[in-house]
Amino acid sequence: MSPSQKKRFTIIGVLIVGISIATFLALQAMQSSIEYFRTPSQIKHEGFSSEQVYRVAGLVRKGSVSRLDDGVTQRFNVTDCENDVTVQYTGILPDLFREGQAIVTLGKINQESVLVASQVLAKHDENYVPNEAADAVMLAQANKCDNADGAVTY
Amino acid sequence: MNWSEFFHMGGYAFHVWSCWALSTACLLFIVAFAKFRNARIKRDIARQIQREERHQNNS
Amino acid sequence: MNTLLLYFKREWQLLFRNTGALIQPLVFFIIIALLFPFSLPAEITLLQKIGGGIIWVAAVLASLLSLENMFQSDYQDGTLEQAIIHQRSLEMAMLGKVLAHWSATGLFLTVFSPLLCLTFNIPSEQIWVLFFGLLLGTPSLTLIGAVGAAITVTLRRGGVLIAIIILPLYIPVLIFGAGMLSQSAQGLEITSQLYTLAAIFVLAITLAPFAIASALRATIN
Amino acid sequence: MNTLLLYFKREWQLLFRNTGALIQPLVFFIIIALLFPFSLPAEITLLQKIGGGIIWVAAVLASLLSLENMFQSDYQDGTLEQAIIHQRSLEMAMLGKVLAHWSATGLFLTVFSPLLCLTFNIPSEQIWVLFFGLLLGTPSLTLIGAVGAAITVTLRRGGVLIAIIILPLYIPVLIFGAGMLSQSAQGLEITSQLYTLAAIFVLAITLAPFAIASALRATIN
Amino acid sequence: MTALAATHKTDSDQCLLQGHDLHCVRGERSLFTGINVTVNRGQCLHIVGANGSGKTSLLRILCGLSSADSGTVLWRKQPLANNVDFNASTAYVGHKDGLKNELTAIENLRFQQQLEGINDEQALDDCLAQLKILYCADLSAQALSFGQRRRLAFARLLLSSKASSKTSSKVLWILDEPFTGIDIHGRALIEDLCVQHLSDGGAIVMTHHQSLDQSGLAKYRSELNLEAHGGNL
Amino acid sequence: MTALAATHKTDSDQCLLQGHDLHCVRGERSLFTGINVTVNRGQCLHIVGANGSGKTSLLRILCGLSSADSGTVLWRKQPLANNVDFNASTAYVGHKDGLKNELTAIENLRFQQQLEGINDEQALDDCLAQLKILYCADLSAQALSFGQRRRLAFARLLLSSKASSKTSSKVLWILDEPFTGIDIHGRALIEDLCVQHLSDGGAIVMTHHQSLDQSGLAKYRSELNLEAHGGNL
Amino acid sequence: MNPVSIIWKFLVTVYHRLGSPREFYQIAQYTTPIFGLLSLVLFVCGAYLGLFQAPADYQQGDSFRIIYVHVPAAWLSLFVYMVMATAAAIGIIWRMKMAFVVAICSAPLGAVFTALALITGSIWGKPIWGTWWTWDARLTSELILLFLYFGVMATYHAFEERKTAEKAMAMLAIIGVVIVPIIHYSVEWWSSLHQGATIFAEGGPRMPADMLTPLILMILSFMFFYGYALFLSAQNKVLLNERKSQWVKAAISAAEK
Numbered sequence A: 001m002s003p004s005q006k007k008r009f010t011i012i013g014v015l016i017v018g019i020s021i022a023t024f025l026a027l028q029a030m031q032s033s034i035e036y037f038r039t040p041s042q043i044k045h046e047g048f049s050s051e052q053v054y055r056v057a058g059l060v061r062k063g064s065v066s067r068l069d070d071g072v073t074q075r076f077n078v079t080d081c082e083n084d085v086t087v088q089y090t091g092i093l094p095d096l097f098r099e100g101q102a103i104v105t106l107g108k109i110n111q112e113s114v115l116v117a118s119q120v121l122a123k124h125d126e127n128y129v130p131n132e133a134a135d136a137v138m139l140a141q142a143n144k145c146d147n148a149d150g151a152v153t154y
Numbered sequence B: 001m002n003w004s005e006f007f008h009m010g011g012y013a014f015h016v017w018s019c020w021a022l023s024t025a026c027l028l029f030i031v032a033f034a035k036f037r038n039a040r041i042k043r044d045i046a047r048q049i050q051r052e053e054r055h056q057n058n059s
Numbered sequence C, D: 001m002n003t004l005l006l007y008f009k010r011e012w013q014l015l016f017r018n019t020g021a022l023i024q025p026l027v028f029f030i031i032i033a034l035l036f037p038f039s040l041p042a043e044i045t046l047l048q049k050i051g052g053g054i055i056w057v058a059a060v061l062a063s064l065l066s067l068e069n070m071f072q073s074d075y076q077d078g079t080l081e082q083a084i085i086h087q088r089s090l091e092m093a094m095l096g097k098v099l100a101h102w103s104a105t106g107l108f109l110t111v112f113s114p115l116l117c118l119t120f121n122i123p124s125e126q127i128w129v130l131f132f133g134l135l136l137g138t139p140s141l142t143l144i145g146a147v148g149a150a151i152t153v154t155l156r157r158g159g160v161l162i163a164i165i166i167l168p169l170y171i172p173v174l175i176f177g178a179g180m181l182s183q184s185a186q187g188l189e190i191t192s193q194l195y196t197l198a199a200i201f202v203l204a205i206t207l208a209p210f211a212i213a214s215a216l217r218a219t220i221n
Numbered sequence E, F: 001m002t003a004l005a006a007t008h009k010t011d012s013d014q015c016l017l018q019g020h021d022l023h024c025v026r027g028e029r030s031l032f033t034g035i036n037v038t039v040n041r042g043q044c045l046h047i048v049g050a051n052g053s054g055k056t057s058l059l060r061i062l063c064g065l066s067s068a069d070s071g072t073v074l075w076r077k078q079p080l081a082n083n084v085d086f087n088a089s090t091a092y093v094g095h096k097d098g099l100k101n102e103l104t105a106i107e108n109l110r111f112q113q114q115l116e117g118i119n120d121e122q123a124l125d126d127c128l129a130q131l132k133i134l135y136c137a138d139l140s141a142q143a144l145s146f147g148q149r150r151r152l153a154f155a156r157l158l159l160s161s162k163a164s165s166k167t168s169s170k171v172l173w174i175l176d177e178p179f180t181g182i183d184i185h186g187r188a189l190i191e192d193l194c195v196q197h198l199s200d201g202g203a204i205v206m207t208h209h210q211s212l213d214q215s216g217l218a219k220y221r222s223e224l225n226l227e228a229h230g231g232n233l
Numbered sequence G: 001m002n003p004v005s006i007i008w009k010f011l012v013t014v015y016h017r018l019g020s021p022r023e024f025y026q027i028a029q030y031t032t033p034i035f036g037l038l039s040l041v042l043f044v045c046g047a048y049l050g051l052f053q054a055p056a057d058y059q060q061g062d063s064f065r066i067i068y069v070h071v072p073a074a075w076l077s078l079f080v081y082m083v084m085a086t087a088a089a090i091g092i093i094w095r096m097k098m099a100f101v102v103a104i105c106s107a108p109l110g111a112v113f114t115a116l117a118l119i120t121g122s123i124w125g126k127p128i129w130g131t132w133w134t135w136d137a138r139l140t141s142e143l144i145l146l147f148l149y150f151g152v153m154a155t156y157h158a159f160e161e162r163k164t165a166e167k168a169m170a171m172l173a174i175i176g177v178v179i180v181p182i183i184h185y186s187v188e189w190w191s192s193l194h195q196g197a198t199i200f201a202e203g204g205p206r207m208p209a210d211m212l213t214p215l216i217l218m219i220l221s222f223m224f225f226y227g228y229a230l231f232l233s234a235q236n237k238v239l240l241n242e243r244k245s246q247w248v249k250a251a252i253s254a255a256e257k
């Protein structure tokens, strides 16, 4: 083998080894997916500190939406069908906000275990359905927790 | 469906129309810009050819 | 391998000749540590909360800013030309240079980060997270940055161009590195971020030397 | 005066040749603005609170970092020698250079600061305070910095030395500038800070040219 | 030095570097076209041409720093790109010295030597002495005068040519205006070194603005005039 | 040019620059001691010496860039420091070109002209044409070849010497190895320009490694050999 | 002769003809209007179907019609990057002049598509999510893509010598290609606010045909538009690069008369 060829083989070898290690590590990373938000169950099990800002995601619990006395603050429960977190929010809610909708909220949890949200975002899924066929779908969505037999993931 | 209802877009007029308008405008701009540049390049090259011809006639 | 070590050694020799370059990251750190308390409203918890983020930003800026010099002086005095002509493996030579560069910026920075953390009152579990994050992240920053520096070596004030080129590739490292910090502050797992940083590092260290060498060959002519 | 204008003009000409150098502060700003959201925990009000301070720090860093290039390239290609030999008033010539430099970093920065404030959600009264603070403060930063740059011009990587020399003189500007901001956030008077900044500026612009010229004459031989 | 001659004279192949139909464009201008060069052992190719005629450009193409717009360069019949043998056998001294200002003269040389895997302080001193700059061995390169720097660059060239490790003796020297800034004695010195190199079976490609007729190189010289190769100035 | 000659020939004082007992130390070494020089109008002072003997150092002392360790330099009998007349009457071309890479050739010249408060595009073209580099007027200095850069530096010198404003015509040229990198034609060209300048009543201080005996400058020349002045190499 | 080798031969011919600037210029003069026309027709059909015929979504109502510009722009932003990087690689490996032209002409187009995807996405997100921006994986990575395009353009224009500029730009384009899979899979790898795949979802599109058809039409229209714009600007670039050559002068003189 001439020196030039030897060099070429070394390069190829290095590339193959390096890329396969990188792929392995990347796969390992995928195993424990990085979370943009946490679920109510996680909050429940791991506890919370009132200093921390939490981003919690889940479905709006059916029949939990209520308006406080001041007329602008709303309260509702966010659920993953196993545990709930009560959320309190002052401000304009996204248009998609409704019972059974998946949402993401951001805020601190106060002494009464109520998450005082500074932001409420709706999470739209990948299903597009015409208006005419909507009723059944919407009902199914709102009753998702009733139909589910475990935690719903988002 | 009548036109005003159509333009109203179920209350999302601003969002829908601004997106569509912006997209069309961008696409049109790309084409216009390319055509404009084409004309300018051709003009410049033509001028250069003329200059060279003049130069050759002189010498 | 020998080439790598030699270049590593020479780079360090040059740094020692020029103490200025050696203490650059430290000075930079001190500057940041000094400037922020002076310029932020006087709330004690504030610094503690944003301290980790600031340190990461400082690390990114420090690597970004030291990049311009990485190949520039070699290019100007002609040693780079010599390396291109003579070096059997330009990749190895440049890797040596880059690693020396990292050890003088990234490693330094990492080693001093706990000190900075203390001045920011950051809790000690977080200090470790920050430390390992920086240890894993800064080599990638330097390696990726070196590619940008190599592409722009012939340009006189390439600094900005490096920044523009490199920033998109820096952001992921920053996201995972700093993300690790805020995750751990919330008591969440950080293994996934660690793996990702490691993957980025391995990828960078295998590919960057080739990218650097071919960028240098392509732009110097 | 003519010399001043000519040097001012040429510096701008050089900057325009090199768009990189021209947009440097802007890019720097964008980078800082980008890096912080990536690296801080996700709180919307946080950025708003520390935004002003970050912008001041960015301004200080931007002037600090652009200093190294101020006389270096002139020294390396020999134009500085030419100026020393030929210029009847080296002071004026260098003042022209420095002002051009300021207009490309400090002024730019100041002009763009409101935009940055918007992305940080800073309230609009504060934007004005920040704007005028920067307008008054950045020239002093550049002038003071230029003295440091002149002292270190013959050193290869003088950047750090500049930083060390200059930082003590920068901190007062920073304290009064950023102090103004937190004062006004609490609804307090800010005239005293404004006067101090103005005094610093006048002092700097009278003394700096002489300091710069004699530093250059002394170090280049 | 005789070792170098002995090992290589046995090669049946005398031809080191070949350029076929080289063409170089810079900006809008075509500097030269249709250049064919062959560099054999024991030959000194002198490239002449006015300022800006493309001498430096040609040299840089020949040593692989830049690539021609068309045409090929061969080293011992192999293409230049990624040619490890070429890297090991060629030395280039251009307008830039390739010296580190922060290091002293001898440290600059030492680094070059270490790259070749050798450790021989004596050789460093010898090289400096040969170019009569031993007295500035411990000055940092920054403190050297213009001519002293050029001499130091030459000392480095010499060092790597002398190196006795298997593959790394430089057979081909590529010199861009080697006598720039060097005084009369130094010039004679360098010419002698070149003659020595050539008679040992090495080859040289150089540019120089004056004629080589009077010098010791005259009998090895062959000339390539770039102005004859269609550059349109 | 004749204007320059006319105005200045009437000066009773022919003596421009004087150095008394100059002594220069670099690092630990004393480069030269006891140097006395006088430069008169119409005189070309040729400083000779081996590499590293201190030619460049002397030139820089004479033009006020650095100061001697002892001894004084006088310009028209006045000390050099803060001497506005000196600044206006001297031009220096050293190893560094003093060109901005980012600017084109003609822009580099134009800046020089503007500094003298003149605005005359024709003159710029003339200077470039005189040095035969008009064809690269619009190339950025970075793209120029080594020799072209040197020529451009010379064009700038010429430009400021020609300038017709009151005080700013350069009477004294200080040239450090002016022929470096310049081809044979260019060299003849520059020699002619120097002769012209001398015969118009200017003066030149220069270093050059070869003898000036053969050149047109021979009859204006006086030589100062640094090696005779006690530098201990 | 078997069909495979015929096709192969044909491809090789096309490759060589497209590889020469002159041939490319001539071919482009015929193909450009075809691409433009196709794009226009598809756009009109898609817009008509999408704005008038497609039913409103049950949740988003009429705001979902933004999909017909958002998704084509977003897809194209990725597609253009792939084309650019491939062309850059071809240019570097086989030293093909036209490949660099394609790469550098794609960059601004890609940047526009990326900017469109970002802006339309933001406008859409405001009513639907309740925010126009959040630092979520999909949005962030798309923003990085925009910066990458800027970097590629800036690199090209920073160098004076064109050959160097092309190589430097190509290198950066190739390095940046890692971002494309990251953007595409970001919604799966990270729990993200942005929705997952609708069209290529598991078990077929999650969308009825009368919503899907206009979407497909619009995507095709954008694709052809990209081809059209690419041809236009590549022609400009070729003219500019080769303006000293004889054939350009001949072509321009002919057009003048």
Ligand code: HEM
Pocket (backbone or CB within 6 Å): A124, G067, G070, G071, G074, G075, G078, G117, G118, G119, G120, G121, G122, G124, G125, G126, G128, G129, G132, G138, G139, G142, G143, G183, G184, G185, G194, G195, G196, G197, G198, G199, G200, G201
């Ligand atoms: C700034 C905000 C947004 C950005 C940057 C963005 C970016 C993107 C990108 C890059 C894609 C292409 C992904 C791929 O091909 O793999 C995409 C697809 C898509 N986006 Fe967005 N998007 C944004 C907001 C939104 C919003 C608010 C919605 C609607 C709720 C939306 C709905 C979609 C849909 C339906 C697709 C097609 C999915 C498919 O591939 O089937 N996007 N977006």
Ligand SMILES: Nc1ncnc2c1ncn2[C@@H]1O[C@H](COP(=O)(O)OP(=O)(O)OP(=O)(O)O)[C@@H](O)[C@H]1O
Pocket (backbone or CB within 6 Å): E026, E027, E028, E029, E031, E049, E050, E051, E052, E053, E054, E055, E056, E057, E058, F136, F139, F143, F144, F145, F146, F147, F148, F181, F183, G160, G161
């Ligand atoms: N971008 C450009 N546009 C036009 N011409 C250019 C460009 N870059 C370089 N050139 C020209 O290419 C030539 C480069 O020549 P090169 O440096 O090879 O000359 P040389 O023969 O070595 O000259 P010298 O004797 O002065 O060293 C110069 O004439 C220069 O003007």
Ligand SMILES: Nc1ncnc2c1ncn2[C@@H]1O[C@H](COP(=O)(O)OP(=O)(O)OP(=O)(O)O)[C@@H](O)[C@H]1O
Pocket (backbone or CB within 6 Å): E136, E139, E143, E144, E145, E146, E147, E148, E181, E183, F026, F027, F028, F029, F031, F049, F050, F051, F052, F053, F054, F055, F056, F057, F058
């Ligand atoms: N710090 C220092 N310590 C010792 N010697 C020094 C130092 N700085 C410079 N020198 C010496 O001073 C001299 C400077 O010489 P100068 O540049 O004036 O030489 P020159 O005559 O112009 O030479 P050349 O012909 O090579 O241009 C050199 O010999 C150099 O070695």
Ligand SMILES: [Mg+2]
Pocket (backbone or CB within 6 Å): E055, E056, E057, E176, F145, F146, F147
């Ligand atoms: Mg040359």
Ligand SMILES: [Mg+2]
Pocket (backbone or CB within 6 Å): E145, E146, E147, F055, F056, F057, F176
């Ligand atoms: Mg000298």
